[in-house]
Amino acid sequence: MNLIEIQDRLKQQVRASALELFGVELDQVNAETPPRAELGDLAFPVAFELAKLVKQGTGVKLPPRTIAEQLKAKLEHSPEVDRVEVAGAGYLNVFFNRARLLALFAVAKADPEGVPSPLPDRPKKMVEHTSINPNKAAHIGHVRNAVLGDTFVRILQAADERVEVQNYIDNTGVQVADVVVGFMHIEKMNLDDIKALDSSLPSERPFDYYCWDLYTKVGLFYRDGNPQTEPNAERLKLRTDVLHALEEGNSSTAALADYVATRNVECILDTMERLEIRYDLLARESDILHLHFWDRAFELMKAAGVLRLETEGKHAGCWVMPFESHTGTDEHESDKIIVRSNGTVTYTGKDIAYQLWKLGHLGLDFNYKPFRAYPDGHIAWVTTTEPNSEMLPEVPRPDFGSGVKVYNVIDSRQSYPQEIVARGVAAVVPEVGADSSTHLGYEMVALSPAACAELGIQLSDADRARPFVEMSGRKGLGVKADDLIDRLEADAFREVATRHAELSIAEQQETAHQIAVGALRYFLLKFTRNSVIAFDFKEALSFEGETGPYCQYAAVRANSIFRKLGDEAAAAVAALVDDTSGKPEMASRVSEPLAGESGTEIWSLVMLAERLDEVIALCAASAEPANLAKYTFTLARAFNLFYHRHRIIAEQDETKRAVLIAVAQIARRRLTSALATLGIAVPERM
């Protein structure tokens, strides 16, 4: 039995008592954590609500405290409850039987490092994240997306959900076309030239870095080298021609673009692998086009009557989706164009087709082939048009698509098109509804003025006056992910080398790597999704205070205690469990260290640690990983305080020592599990 089950049981008793004593049927009973541990383990503010309902129902005015007093007597019969107090204006505060629950929590099975066994019987949830245009290296804004998405995946898995992770590859879009224009018309290269270049590039400037620089040149190229002038129409036509070639496929230009995009995807996946971020499926836009997903979606949408062919006005010849919640003006139309007057489909249209496929309502499927095998044997697959790829005998292919719920991790600037996608899907398949599509939006990562100065970026006067500057791949304005990870690893390595000279270089590097990942992931997760991160080097590179390494350090300390205790820890916990079951005298001795002011302080760590399941459930429901990050830090902080105040190994009293061991055991298990769900490993030493 865990804390959630105990709470649910008490809530049911409150409901039953309210009905019995006052004849009031409560919809739900709220439980909260009292502001201070000495006020109890669980609080019900239910008496306030009951006072109101009783007055409405009968006209009798009962003070909340009187109501609470009557409920108190009923609750005190539960075996998990030690006593109940009425406090304040009418709070019902529950104090648990500490010795009993300590034994209960101490024997709970350890979580298997946040990787639960697969649950094939469960309906599948789809999470799309990363989805970086494959034309350049990833910057920290992209990493925010990937870390948010990956952590949300881990949260769903920790909540026993079945999840499929997809990364959308927009390999036929404008951004890829631009880099292709750069290779063909600035660098004057053909496919063989690019391959030769690729293999000659130094490791510190890989292909995606090369494309990053080239991409910034293309913007200038369109404007004949002067950023102030209007684009050169002749040169812009080169882009249109490339775009057209990409959509058609089967040309030397398309082959060149495919190489460029695929190599960038490989580089980006390498970057993400450094942060423990992996994928199940890479869904390529070219395959959505060439397998005619849109044609099918178009038919479904027309049949459902969600599209209207405009015959007059400035949208004449376009198929549009009416969007009445946005009122139109002269400047801004309220309807969303899905098919252009030249017959081509917009991005939103393609996304509706893709979303219908994710939910298993398109009636078409991709073909698949393996893209990358991870060291643990997991395979990231990629979509393809070639049907024979299905036949690869040595790799069993999972079934992709057909989820019941879709989460799209996309920055909040795209909330308007995302809303249209959700409504389009709901209109075609009313039975799944708009609720099956969730836009997991987040604000951008921008650059603080200090960060711009450090990067040597010249700001315009207008930008200087702003609180932050938006990153721009087009302008080459941004912090590349690999550069930042390199810096973090170098900083961490320097620390580890001085602290642990006894470790081998390889061990020091591995530890530095784990610390760097912890620092970066935590930094990106501690902000809630709708807060803009004004990126600051000093803050991002910090290992002290509210950081990932702080949390890792607490877990490392806990582990070192158990390393020293050896077999004694398990024996002590077993003895404690034995004492509390059916030996009243021994049980009361176990209660002693948990009583009084000092005992409450120790006990509060247990209660906090056991709240992990509740926090995971909250994060899964609200799609807000920041809650888990904050919780993990709070737990680490509480453990550090406990660690500082109580010397376990030096403790002479055997019973108290066993209690402290059990408490530390619970805390380190939950802390390790919380960190794993954040994608943060616990080093051996640090």
Added chain:
RNA sequence: GCACCCGUAGCUCAGCUGGAUAGAGUGUCUGACUUCGAAUCAGAAGGUCGCAGGUUCGAGUCCUGCCGGGUGCACCA
């Protein structure tokens, strides 16, 4: 013009479906390493929760209006 997001300590941010005395980190100042590791801990100082109304037992949280900042409203993605 319309829609969405934000405004909380000097700075960066939390604040669960309305609940008890609004919290962290950072910065400043002061203490604690002979101990299971100081990437740590303790203490001090720091607040008109943007402003004004309203809803109620109770509002940082909900409603209305206003002020200030951000984003979106493409036959781009």
